[in-house]
Amino acid sequence: MGKGNPRSTLMLTSPLILRLRESLLRARPAFVLLHNGHQVRHCHHDGRRHSSVVGEEEGPEDEAVVVVPLEEGPASGSRPAPLLGNGAGLRRAGPHPFFIRQRRDFSVFPRTVGDSSPPSSNRRDYSLRVAKVKKPVFDDESSQRAVTTALWCNFLVFSLKFGVWFVTSSHVMLAEMVHSVADFANQALLAYGLNSSRRAPDAMHPYGYSKERFVWSLISAVGIFCLGSGATIVHGVQNLWSSEQPENMQYAALVIGGSFLIEGASLLVAINAVKKGxxxxxxxxxxxxxxxxxxxxxxxxxxxGAAVTGLAIAAASLIAVKTTGNAMYDPIGSIIVGNILGMVAIFLIQRNRHALIGRAMDDHDMERVLEFLRSDPVVDSLYDCKSEVIGPGFFRFKAEIDFNGMVVVQNYLERTGRKEWAKKFREAASNKDDAALLETMACYGEELVEALGSEVDRLETEIQKIVPGIRHVDIEAHDPRSTSP
Incomplete structure (x- = not known):
C-alpha cells in the first residue's frame, strides 16, 4: 500500500490471528495493533521492525478506538502530534500519531483495494469492551407458585402441630412439628434461591447466577437431613423406653387430618409444577x-410427599397406641418419620451435588448438536466437544472444529463475487509491483479471516436454534497438524 493511503486495521485478540495479521501487513510502513487492552505500535524502517507499547486508552462505554496507520510526515521527516478526541473535538497527544477516538459504529463496509478515504463513522469501528449482556428470561412460574404455596402451607401446619403438641405432649406430634419447622425453613431457602438466581450476569459472574438454585436447594437438603431427620430420630430413640400414652388424642387426630389436607393440596401444586417442567x-x-x-x-x-407420608405414619402410630395401649408405638412412628426425611434429604443432596460439580446436558440434545455439526460442509472434524449445565435449563457448549478451508473460501467468493477478486489480483500482478500485490493479498486475507468468523457465527446461531437452552457457544478453530488433542 502507498504511504499516503491511511486505513484502519483489524483489532486482534488472538495470538494466532495476531501473527497472521502481522505477516500479511508487513508491506505497510507503520500500523498499530490493539492486543489485550494495550495499544502496540509496529513500524518498519531501515529494514528493521520496531514495536512499542503506547499504553491503554480509556473512555466512555459508547466510544471505540479507531486505529489508523501512520501517514507520511513532512519533507523534513518530522511527524505531527496525534489527534485524540471523543467525537466532540480532537486533541494532540504527544509523539505517537496513530490514535483517533470516534463514536462506535458497527456498520461493516467491504474493504476495497486502493481506497484512500480517511477513517470516519461509516468505516469499520472496533472496541475491546465486552458487550452488555441481557438479563435471562426464566420460565419458572410454576416453580415459584409451588414454593410460595408450600411456604404458607407449612407455616399453617406448623402452627396447628405446635398447638396440638403443647396440649398432648405426643412424641410423634413433636416429630411432625419439627418436620414442619424444617419444611418452612427449607421452603424459605428455596424461595430465596429462586429469586437470587434470576439476577442478570455481571463482570464477576459472566454466565449468570442460575446455579444459585442448586446451592440453596443443597443447603435446604442438608437442613432436612440435620434438623428434620436427625433431630426426629434422636428424639424418638430417647423416648423409646420411657414413653407414656399421650392425652387428648382426639385433638391430635383432628390436626393430623387438617394437616393432611393442607399438605396434600401443596403436594398437588408441586406435582403439577414437576409435570410442566x-x-x-x-x-x-x-x-x-x-x-x-x-x-x-x-x-x-x-x-x-414426605410430609404427607409422615402424617399418615403419625395417624397410624396414634391409632396403634389407642388400640393396644402400648405407648411405644408413638416413638417408633417418630423414628420411621425421621428415616423417611433422611432418605429424601440424601436424594436431594446427591441431585444438587451433580448439578454443582458440572453435569453435562442430556445425551439426546448433545447428539442433535453434534449431528448438525458433522453434516455441515464447513466442518471437517470435531474435537473435544463438551457441554455443561449452567442453570436450570441453561447450558454451555464448547467444540474445537477443523474447518474445511476450501468450503469457507468458496462460500465467501459466492457472497462477494469471484470475478471481482480475480480482476483485482490480475491488475496487481500485471503492474509488477510487489507492494500492490501484497496489499491485495493482505486485504483478501483479512476478508477470509472475517469470513471464517461469519461461519462461526452461523454455526453458533444454528446450534442455539436446535437446543434453545444453550446460552453460550464456544467454537475454536483446531489445527489438525497440532500434536495436542
Whole structure:
C-alpha cells in the first residue's frame, strides 16, 4: 500500500490471528495493533521492525478506538502530534500519531483495494469492551407458585402441630412439628434461591447466577437431613423406653387430618409444577425427578410427599397406641418419620451435588448438536466437544472444529463475487509491483479471516436454534497438524 493511503486495521485478540495479521501487513510502513487492552505500535524502517507499547486508552462505554496507520510526515521527516478526541473535538497527544477516538459504529463496509478515504463513522469501528449482556428470561412460574404455596402451607401446619403438641405432649406430634419447622425453613431457602438466581450476569459472574438454585436447594437438603431427620430420630430413640400414652388424642387426630389436607393440596401444586417442567424438557415425569434441570419443584414435591407420608405414619402410630395401649408405638412412628426425611434429604443432596460439580446436558440434545455439526460442509472434524449445565435449563457448549478451508473460501467468493477478486489480483500482478500485490493479498486475507468468523457465527446461531437452552457457544478453530488433542 502507498504511504499516503491511511486505513484502519483489524483489532486482534488472538495470538494466532495476531501473527497472521502481522505477516500479511508487513508491506505497510507503520500500523498499530490493539492486543489485550494495550495499544502496540509496529513500524518498519531501515529494514528493521520496531514495536512499542503506547499504553491503554480509556473512555466512555459508547466510544471505540479507531486505529489508523501512520501517514507520511513532512519533507523534513518530522511527524505531527496525534489527534485524540471523543467525537466532540480532537486533541494532540504527544509523539505517537496513530490514535483517533470516534463514536462506535458497527456498520461493516467491504474493504476495497486502493481506497484512500480517511477513517470516519461509516468505516469499520472496533472496541475491546465486552458487550452488555441481557438479563435471562426464566420460565419458572410454576416453580415459584409451588414454593410460595408450600411456604404458607407449612407455616399453617406448623402452627396447628405446635398447638396440638403443647396440649398432648405426643412424641410423634413433636416429630411432625419439627418436620414442619424444617419444611418452612427449607421452603424459605428455596424461595430465596429462586429469586437470587434470576439476577442478570455481571463482570464477576459472566454466565449468570442460575446455579444459585442448586446451592440453596443443597443447603435446604442438608437442613432436612440435620434438623428434620436427625433431630426426629434422636428424639424418638430417647423416648423409646420411657414413653407414656399421650392425652387428648382426639385433638391430635383432628390436626393430623387438617394437616393432611393442607399438605396434600401443596403436594398437588408441586406435582403439577414437576409435570410442566418434564413436558418443557421433553422428559417423562420419573426421569425429570431424577435428571431434570430445575431442582426447585422437585425439592418441593419430595418434601411435601414426605410430609404427607409422615402424617399418615403419625395417624397410624396414634391409632396403634389407642388400640393396644402400648405407648411405644408413638416413638417408633417418630423414628420411621425421621428415616423417611433422611432418605429424601440424601436424594436431594446427591441431585444438587451433580448439578454443582458440572453435569453435562442430556445425551439426546448433545447428539442433535453434534449431528448438525458433522453434516455441515464447513466442518471437517470435531474435537473435544463438551457441554455443561449452567442453570436450570441453561447450558454451555464448547467444540474445537477443523474447518474445511476450501468450503469457507468458496462460500465467501459466492457472497462477494469471484470475478471481482480475480480482476483485482490480475491488475496487481500485471503492474509488477510487489507492494500492490501484497496489499491485495493482505486485504483478501483479512476478508477470509472475517469470513471464517461469519461461519462461526452461523454455526453458533444454528446450534442455539436446535437446543434453545444453550446460552453460550464456544467454537475454536483446531489445527489438525497440532500434536495436542
Amino acid at each position: 418434564a413436558a418443557a424438557e421433553g422428559m417423562k415425569v420419573w426421569d425429570y425427578v431424577w435428571r431434570g434441570h430445575d431442582p426447585t419443584s422437585v425439592a418441593v414435591m419430595t418434601e411435601d
